[in-house]
């Protein structure tokens with residue numbers, strides 16, 4: 381049998397063998413292969429507008445081939461007839477990787493035509509990409525109409541672990557939101573407010589609130605289009621914004637030392653912690669201290685049930701050398717989520733299109 385497998389390979393770091401999403405993807409591929417099936421991998425990278433060589437999935441071919449111990453066949457041209465023939469002629473356990481689906485305009489339009497074309501490549505479909513579950517895309521929603529569909533092990537584990545915190549958080553619940561995808565992340569704050577005791581902001585979300593609270597944020601990353609919508613909650617007491625920050629070239633690029641201390645103090649009280657989004661431009665060492673302070677505060681609080689999610693957030697834990705320290709802490713109830721925006725949407729009680737599509741098929 382041939383399985384169409386939707387995975388998340390939206391990974392930015394160069395050395396990605398230890399990446400959470402990559403390791404999860406490999407374990408799912410292996411599990412399907414072990415039963416003698418062929419696997420056709422569907423995935424995306426970044427937010428390309430049309431074809432963009434810098435966002436190709438080709439760099440994954442040698443690494444996947446090495447860890448799977450067999451040559452992975454790359455299919456760069458979306459020639460579905462040719463691909464179908466190649467797959468049919470291949471031996472059991474063969475693995476194919478399709479080029480970045482977002483190169484095709486139909487992907488993010490949830491095109492039925494594209495979904496039908498994809499479905500001709502396989503007998504069954506498995507979605508194991510939680511991080512894209514909040515998108516209405518052909519390879520995660522429309523596809524379920526054309527093939528018998530299942531939820532993969534990563535997706536199932538995400539739903540199980542996040543549901544516990546969503547339905548039954550122990551209080552105080554401290555939610556930390558930073559990063560760059562400001563529109564996506566701020567969109568859920570209103571829904572999270574009734575549940576959370578504190579929402580600590582960094583990155584683009586913090587800058588947007590600071591602007592709304594009357595501070596001059598210069599050219600800092602923020603989402604001005606959201607300010608009107610946020611007006612009713614802009615001065616809400618549960619939403620904590622930085623009290624000092626680091627700047628360069630007129631941009632706020634990290635939270636400052638007093639904010640680090642304030643956030644650490646609040647995190648120390650938490651019984652549940654949810655974190656998505658770095659506090660600053662952590663890729664540059666001088667702007668990594670805010671993000672590191674959050675990781676250290678989480679490390680210190682050994683009782684809180686903790687969920688940390690998001691591509692760059694998990695990467696930052698690795699770079700700042702805190703990931704395994706947090707994972708290894710005894711008695712800690714920790715879940716590392718592959719999702720950033722998807723995780724926040726799920727916790728806020730929003731319906732995720734890909735999960736709804738699978739539920740309609742009784743696949744979840």
Ligand code: ADP
Nearest residue numbers: 559560561583632633660661690691692693720
């Ligand atoms: P995640 O992948 O964890 O969900 P995002 O994709 O939303 O997080 O954002 C991660 C990016 O946000 C990082 O590359 C980081 O450099 C950037 N970032 C954080 N704070 C700022 C800031 N103040 N200004 C510009 N970029 C920021």
Ligand code: MG
Nearest residue numbers: 690691692720
């Ligand atoms: Mg990201």
